[in-house]
Amino acid sequence: MTIQTTTDLQEVVEAVVREHRDERGPLLVVLQDIQRRMGHLDPDVVPLVASALNLSRADVHGVVTFYHDFHEAPRGAVTIKLCRAEACQSMGAEAVVAEVKDLLGIGIAETAADGSVSLDQVFCLGNCALGPAAQINGRLYGRVDRDTILDVLRSDLQGETLSEAP
């Protein structure tokens, strides 16, 4: 993974702001676009976006921290989102969450030390008739268990080693 320098960041922020300049109330859209390109929202993004959009840092920081989707630290190569909402719970989602945590040796909202995987909880993925549901790197899965998650993980990580927690 390449380390982003501040100049890179500045260029990205400028390009993104230029692209969304004509949209109404662009802050959320701009932050989403920066995160899409950079993988996360480095704290250095806040003052850059604030000055580019003529907003206060507090405004930008407030938005970054309000939404669950924004991440201020780098993410794993693969992001697993496990649904913990009621319909999936009725199909044993809590057990899947516990098993996947064990498998990866990380908790919810954590990233493995080797940068391979991030684990998130989510409340409903719209797949409530085929629960437990998960979303792995943006792709939806239904009727998941520990093994199906492990299979997807292995193929998504392709070659990169996955260290199973003891």
Place this chain on the structure above:
Amino acid sequence: MITVYVPCDSAALSIGADEVAMAIECEAALLGLEIDLVRNGTRGMLWLEPLVEVATPAGRIGYGPVRPEAVADLIAAGLLDGADHELNLGVVDELPWMRDQQRLCLARVGITDPLSPEDYVANGGNAGLRRALSMPPADVIAEVTESGLRGRGGAGFPAGIKWKTVADTEDDLKFVCCNADEGDSGTFADRIVMEGDPFSLLEGMTIAGYAVGASEGYIYLRSEYPDAAATTGQAIETAREQGWLGDDVLGSGFKFDIHLRLGGGAYICGEETSMLESLEGKRGMVRAKPPIPAITGLFGRPTVVNNVLTLTSVGAILADGGQGYAALGLDRSRGTQVFQLAGNIKHGGVFESAFGISLEKLVNEYGGGTLSGRPLRTVQVGGPLGQYIPADGLDIPTDYEAFAAAGAMLGHGGIVVFDDTVNMASMARFAMEFCVAESCGKCTPCRVGSVRGVETIDKIVAGVDRDRNLTLLNDLCDLMVDGSLCAMGGLTPNPVRSALQHFPEDFSTLEAGQ
């Protein structure tokens, strides 16, 4: 050429529809057979996905659920001719689940290629919009009012009255905002419509825009739905190319465009004022009402906020007339509702029916009871803020008022089934935990009350000062109901209290660690 259908709906994809489609193409190529593979939306029978259909003179014959490994065998057995096989379901339209529905919102879903403008028009698309554009805007509103259409997002507010308020508020800029945040567990009808027939949503929004004098539309779609976002985004492009959106909608001179915006993973942004804040690029803090969005909405302008299904219903209402729509349903719940059967259920999916069908019938007859085969213990209707209804209390007609009278809530029509392994103290605790995670933080009863709620339930099940803590939990619930600005804090007590009321035995012991 033989036409084969394999759904592109994300629920179907979640269990291998892409792999099935690929296997069918490979197998056909190997055998030198020319097929036309259409990626349709889902028919809504999600337990049968991936559902493969083949067009025959008798109708579309279905096979399902099809595993990718089974494709070679199925084709060898004559799938492409609609031949017999243990997975052959017969003519799909004749299955009881399909036959017994009244599909208005879902009329084209699963039938057409969602992104084909030709398919859309050939199957009745834009008929409502054409008719609306030929009428004075006030008549369009009158037709929607006459239909009795109420908002499908949960609150059930009459759509015609909302539209009239926006129409009557003078401004040179007005908006139509579609609430596609669909955050409730157990709901996925908005998603299925957006992935399966996105043009119908655009059509409904355009009719709303014409009726109230708005020129811009926004769809606020939750970020958890990337497939719906892709399909809807493409549909908007296509609609612009077709002249269905833009400076001269269908050659009528009416100007209207639609923009797609994604949410940020916050449940509260489904609440309409929080959604408007988010659309303005801000934190999704709930606004106090009044002012109401119809008068002071997006960027302070008059704004229609409607759910996806409310807006898709509008196309059908304008196409066939408000009176016909009002003839369906019961009392003050007119027209159809897209019910979503979810959770531990044998036959899960979407089922569109006139209001009035009983919950019991939906769950046990069409839904087939629990998937696990164990006794059904409870059903939660209306999302995470809805009550838990015990198994012996399901005989309620699906009607907003009848549900309210039974101490329940119809909401967005999501029905989540639990078998007897559910622990209701855990579910009550989860309701509070969810409120902790998703509260916008504006009012103390919701923000702090939910944290106290989790702690108090933990104490109750641990047997610490039970009676005192039960009283405390009740007081907390009262406080949340009375002192919350919006329904997030105000309705969180619903699942908690109903769990306590119907399943008190679950609150005495809970396994450590749960």
